[in-house]
Amino acid sequence: MAWIRQDRCQACGLCLSHCPREAIVRKDDLIAIDRNRCAGCLVCTEYCPTDAIRPQ
Ligand code: SF4
Ligand code: SF4
Incomplete structure (x- = not known):
């Protein structure tokens, strides 16, 4: 799970x-x-330019 x-x-x-x-x-x-829908893979965190996506 990730959150923004x-x-x-x-x-x-x-x-x-x-x-x-x-x-x-x-x-x-x-x-x-x-x-x-989120599977918690955290792929999204690699693309955020402002480091806004965090694992939970
Ligand atoms: S890329 Fe991010 S939002 Fe999408 S499933 Fe993985 S952790 Fe969840
Ligand atoms: S700044 Fe862009 S990449 Fe980062 S969480 Fe917001 S929309 Fe996604």
Whole structure:
């Protein structure tokens, strides 16, 4: 499971395209991780330029 620190996220969308489970979604101006889809692989953390995605 991963979660996004909203105070760091710049909503660039880079992580969305790299998630193998399509678990990262854009809601209005926010990027969020769908807990029901996330497999906890943490691949997304390798692509975030602001280090906003954290393991839980
Ligand atoms: S941890 Fe893996 S499955 Fe979960 S949002 Fe990141 S890339 Fe997707
Ligand atoms: S890659 Fe990082 S800054 Fe960009 S949308 Fe994802 S969490 Fe936010």
